[in-house]
Amino acid sequence: MDMEIRALSEKHNVKISIVDISEGYNEIAKLQGTNPLTSVALGRTIINNALLSLSIKDGNKMTTNINGMGLGGSIIAEFQDKKFRGYIQVPNFEIEKIEEDKGSPLSQVVGKQGFLQISRDNGGTEPYTSRVEIVSGEVNLDFMYYLQQSDQVNSLISSTVEIAEDGSIKKACGIIIQMLPGFSDDDIDFIEEKVGSLDHLVKTLTGTTNYESLIKDICDDAKILGVGELKFECTCNMEKVISSVKMLGEDDIKKIIEEGEVVEVVCDFCKKQYNVKPEELAK
Structure with missing residues (x-):
């Protein structure tokens, strides 16, 4: 079952959310016909968009559009009422187009000559839209840059997509850690020491499904605010x-x-x- 879990630590002024969309994203990847690299690019975009969407009200919609002029073309992710979907323009380009001296394979899929745009639709006449330039093409760093520039919130966001030998999606999950108003330097130092490197955090995240325990390992006083089901569902009609x-x-x-x-x-x-x-x- 795809799910989300949200928690709050008053002691350390931090909010933590985790999403796991492995089941639904496996279906999306099959429908899109993605190769391993576009599976990662699209998956990270859908996961991170979902992580940011957990704070919006029911009925509202959040859409991420990444257009970096990369080999995968435009990437779109939508989230509304605990349902998610996603699309990548060129899902199965020729892997031979990846060049060794042009940066990481993922950054070549996403591209660096463009923007990351997020729209929040609350049912009004016009959605609230903001965008930033792409800084890395790695998706995770680009979302963190967006949060710093647009929302001006001290945040750590990381998502990962693990692919099985047969090309199916083994794991698709992500975490966001956000400092709350009133945080101190001690709070930041505590989180940095607890989380360690991003690689360590991702490894820990993919190695478990006991996400409540993982949150408690980060902040032992964390109060679970909610656990809910997410699912892939298209809104076309x-x-x-x-x-x-x-x-x-x-x-x-x-x-x-x-x-x-x-x-x-x-x-x-x-x-x-x-x-x-x-x-x-x-x-």
């Missing part, structure tokens, strides 16, 4: 498809109706195919 077809323009739609064409639309996220009949367009 015929109404949205017809709305997208309307963007073709009145003349093109009239031509489709007159010629009796059936418009085929495939969802980028779940690959479901919709057939819009001329009579549905005529309405």
Whole structure:
């Protein structure tokens, strides 16, 4: 079961959240047809977007869009009502395109010549959107830079995707540690000493499913605020498809109706195919 857990340490002025979406992300990776590198890039984006989304109200939506001009193209992750989905533009590029002297393989997939944009939609007329330049292409560091620049919150965020020998997703999980207002230098020193290196934190995270125990190891006074189920679910439907077809323009739609064409639309996220009949367009 995919899940999230949130905790608070009043003693050390810190909030800790963990998500595990291994089950749902395995399904997404199969639908997208990702290779190992795009599996990591897309997975980290979906996990980190989910971690940031745990603080939004029910019904609100958070969307991350990464466009770094990399080999994987645009990457999109959405989270709403404990449901997540994601999409990568070029899921299975030729691995031979990775060049040894151009930085890490992941940074070449994501790219460094672009932006990371996050939109928070609370049901108003316009969502609140902010963006930062991509600084590493490693996804995790880019999200941390976003939090520092946009939200101005002292945070550590890290996610990881482990891939099995058969290409399936073995583990997809992440953690975010955020300092609360009123924190002191002693609080930061305590967390840094407890967490150690990012590599150690990720290794510990992937090696367990007892996330409550992991949180208690970081802050023994931590109070669990909530544990909940997450799941992969696409939000596409015929109404949205017809709305997208309307963007073709009145003349093109009239031509489709007159010629009796059936418009085929495939969802980028779940690959479901919709057939819009001329009579549905005529309405």
